[in-house]
Amino acid sequence: MTRWLEHLARLANLRGRWIAGAWIVALIVGVPLAAHEASHLSSGGAAAPGSGSAQVNASLSQFPNYEGHALAILVSTAQESNTEPPLAYALARAVRAVHTVPGLSVAPSALRLAHEQALLLPVAVLPIRTPTSQDAQDNAAVTLRDRLHPGTTDRSGVTTYLVGQSALWAALEEASQEDLARGEKIGVPIVLAILFAVFGGLAAASLPLLLGAACVVISGAGIYLLSTVTPVSIFAPDIASMLGIGIAVDYSLFMLARYQRELRRSVAQEEALTTTMRTSGYAIVVSGVTVLVSLAGLFLVNSTVVRSMAAGAMSVVVMAVAGALTLTPVLMCRFGNRYAAQERPLVRAFDALVRRRRGRQSPSEQDAGSWWEWWARQVMARPVAALLGVIGVLVALALPALSMKVSDGALNQLPPHSDVRRATAILTESFGPGVTGPVQVLVTVRDGGTAASREEAVQRVSAILKLHPQLKAPSRYLSASDREVLLSATARLSPDGPVIHRVVDEIRSELAHARLPHVDAVVGGTTAETEDYTENINASLWKVALFIAVATLILLVFFLRSIVLPLKAVLMTALTVAASYGVLVVIFQWRWFDSLVSVGGPGYLGSLTPCFVLSITFGLSMDYQVFLLTRMRELWREGASNAEAVERGLAASASVISSAAFIMVAVFVVFASVGVPSVREIGLGMAVAIALDATLVRLVLVPAAMRLLGTRNWWFPGNPARPVPAETVRRAAELRGGI
Numbered sequence: 001m002t003r004w005l006e007h008l009a010r011l012a013n014l015r016g017r018w019i020a021g022a023w024i025v026a027l028i029v030g031v032p033l034a035a036h037e038a039s040h041l042s043s044g045g046a047a048a049p050g051s052g053s054a055q056v057n058a059s060l061s062q063f064p065n066y067e068g069h070a071l072a073i074l075v076s077t078a079q080e081s082n083t084e085p086p087l088a089y090a091l092a093r094a095v096r097a098v099h100t101v102p103g104l105s106v107a108p109s110a111l112r113l114a115h116e117q118a119l120l121l122p123v124a125v126l127p128i129r130t131p132t133s134q135d136a137q138d139n140a141a142v143t144l145r146d147r148l149h150p151g152t153t154d155r156s157g158v159t160t161y162l163v164g165q166s167a168l169w170a171a172l173e174e175a176s177q178e179d180l181a182r183g184e185k186i187g188v189p190i191v192l193a194i195l196f197a198v199f200g201g202l203a204a205a206s207l208p209l210l211l212g213a214a215c216v217v218i219s220g221a222g223i224y225l226l227s228t229v230t231p232v233s234i235f236a237p238d239i240a241s242m243l244g245i246g247i248a249v250d251y252s253l254f255m256l257a258r259y260q261r262e263l264r265r266s267v268a269q270e271e272a273l274t275t276t277m278r279t280s281g282y283a284i285v286v287s288g289v290t291v292l293v294s295l296a297g298l299f300l301v302n303s304t305v306v307r308s309m310a311a312g313a314m315s316v317v318v319m320a321v322a323g324a325l326t327l328t329p330v331l332m333c334r335f336g337n338r339y340a341a342q343e344r345p346l347v348r349a350f351d352a353l354v355r356r357r358r359g360r361q362s363p364s365e366q367d368a369g370s371w372w373e374w375w376a377r378q379v380m381a382r383p384v385a386a387l388l389g390v391i392g393v394l395v396a397l398a399l400p401a402l403s404m405k406v407s408d409g410a411l412n413q414l415p416p417h418s419d420v421r422r423a424t425a426i427l428t429e430s431f432g433p434g435v436t437g438p439v440q441v442l443v444t445v446r447d448g449g450t451a452a453s454r455e456e457a458v459q460r461v462s463a464i465l466k467l468h469p470q471l472k473a474p475s476r477y478l479s480a481s482d483r484e485v486l487l488s489a490t491a492r493l494s495p496d497g498p499v500i501h502r503v504v505d506e507i508r509s510e511l512a513h514a515r516l517p518h519v520d521a522v523v524g525g526t527t528a529e530t531e532d533y534t535e536n537i538n539a540s541l542w543k544v545a546l547f548i549a550v551a552t553l554i555l556l557v558f559f560l561r562s563i564v565l566p567l568k569a570v571l572m573t574a575l576t577v578a579a580s581y582g583v584l585v586v587i588f589q590w591r592w593f594d595s596l597v598s599v600g601g602p603g604y605l606g607s608l609t610p611c612f613v614l615s616i617t618f619g620l621s622m623d624y625q626v627f628l629l630t631r632m633r634e635l636w637r638e639g640a641s642n643a644e645a646v647e648r649g650l651a652a653s654a655s656v657i658s659s660a661a662f663i664m665v666a667v668f669v670v671f672a673s674v675g676v677p678s679v680r681e682i683g684l685g686m687a688v689a690i691a692l693d694a695t696l697v698r699l700v701l702v703p704a705a706m707r708l709l710g711t712r713n714w715w716f717p718g719n720p721a722r723p724v725p726a727e728t729v730r731r732a733a734e735l736r737g738g739i
Helices: 003-012 015-035 052-062 084-099 107-121 136-147 165-199 201-226 238-262 269-300 305-324 327-334 337-342 345-359 371-381 383-403 419-431 453-464 498-513 526-560 566-589 610-638 642-674 677-714 728-735
Strands: 072-078 123-127 159-165 436-446 475-478 484-491 517-524
Touching: 003 015, 003 269, 003 327, 015 201, 015 327, 015 453, 052 436, 052 484, 052 526, 072 084, 072 269, 072 419, 072 526, 084 123, 084 371, 107 498, 123 419, 123 484, 136 159, 136 165, 159 383, 159 419, 159 642, 165 419, 165 642, 201 238, 201 327, 201 419, 201 610, 238 269, 238 327, 238 610, 238 642, 238 677, 269 305, 269 327, 269 526, 269 610, 305 327, 305 610, 371 383, 371 642, 371 677, 383 566, 383 677, 419 436, 436 453, 436 498, 436 526, 453 484, 453 498, 453 517, 484 566, 498 517, 526 566, 526 610, 566 610, 566 642, 566 677, 610 642, 610 677, 642 677
Parallel strands: none
Antiparallel strands: 072 123, 072 159, 436 484, 436 517, 475 484
């Protein structure tokens, strides 16, 4: 691989214009596509394939008289007098808007019922006929939302709203796009400021940010193209942008820092680039493959939402690796002198600390090395205390994860002032809390069944539903084929509440024990869909974790040529992820810090949070482990002792890795502060994991564990212990530094 990377370095020197031109063409093509990134995004996929709720949802189009709850227009007024005329005018305007959207229509009976409601109530609900496909419903809802401008009040005091599941997802898509734009607007200046502090100049600070922007744009174009052939979740751009900015900037930062170091040694530009590609480039390849493998584990979850988000994240990682190995070297060659002249303020600050520390020491101590080497020696002098102390802290942080509660609910993703949440509150107040999410049972006659067996089953299922006082009497709908019957019972309580969840579980248990010959009965509706979707993801979490751990272990063994180091890295990262779970529970579920920072949300973690925090943070935490361990392994192979390899490896890489981790944490915190609850949870979980990895794990746990393990760190079957004579280490330490 090193030969291939050295060949890339030569291409950057000889064919830099061609490489830069290819990236410019890619950006020219990608910008207009990325601008339409959200035009085909899907709110579908939030279902468990093969579950009872999915069967019920797929069958609704077979019942001609069932209006459904996918989309409806609600008109409301605060006037207490005769409200029918202004509400009627509002309904007429709404019908005209519906007719302008292909695929949508209004049944005459539904319009008559809405006018009857307007005579008696200050609220009228107009159900809309929608296409059978959920994606088509959601796309139509987005278009209708643009035509109606829901939440606005006309001159007569009537406010028009859009309600239903499709309306909810359309509002969530709009909120997600706004959060993405706000996150990028806030995050980019913060990243630029951190890079300026790291490098001390605008030229060097702009290069990593340029790569990050290019990766986000091109991956956005890829998401758009992918969305034209397969459903892609509305959350995919948020995850791709959040991950892309952080990881692309990090990779470019590692390349540029090593290149600067080589140029400051008065090495020729071509030699500096070759060394950078052979060392930092190799580490980037290892890191990128590790992140991709971690994200690939998400494809074990049978969910369109999860898989499309994973695909978006993987695309931006591929672009980040490609950009770091092609575009970054070209720019470094073109502006190498500018980069070499930069003096880093943060490095100067650390040097000042070192000088002050050395001024209080004896002359023999003043030659002992850098501050980071001193720190590594302090930790390795007390390895047992350091190891137990950090593990104790991480375990304490992880303990709350034992009570982690995971659920879902799209309505809770929207802010309280959202027009959809206001409309749902009005609908609940006027027609009851369960009107938006009835409990449904689909009764289907199997082969050999008769109309009599169907009717007997329907009667028994109706009796089961009536046993629950939390439900109103069920309505009955017959399919066009006469082989299916849908029973829909409106709940008297909120479908998102624990009571109705318990009722659904009881109904499913009762139906499972009921003997219904030649008939199948499955439960659906909003509550059942949430339960099935959450259970589908939770049941796959152990498979994702096992795949990531085993695959990462194998990769690291192959790249690091060690058995102990990969095993230690996997265990440390798993503990870090568990600690981040615990922090998320404390903040989002227990809400201990609501008095300081209002996090909102429903009081539980979203179903997407555990698997994405596990996958992404596992991959990103491995990033820094890989960069640190590859540098230590490089010194060990040059002949350094275990202690020397740890000290010098940490000293050579710590400042740059710390800067990179700081950037990553800053990006994640920005998105965690502006996104919807699902994105906030994932962003904060990753920020916590990276912060813990960059401080407790890398600065304390790694050197302490490597001190205790000694030469066993580097054992690998069939490898010689010293490929390079020991006396070369001092010369190598003088000539080489950084990542």
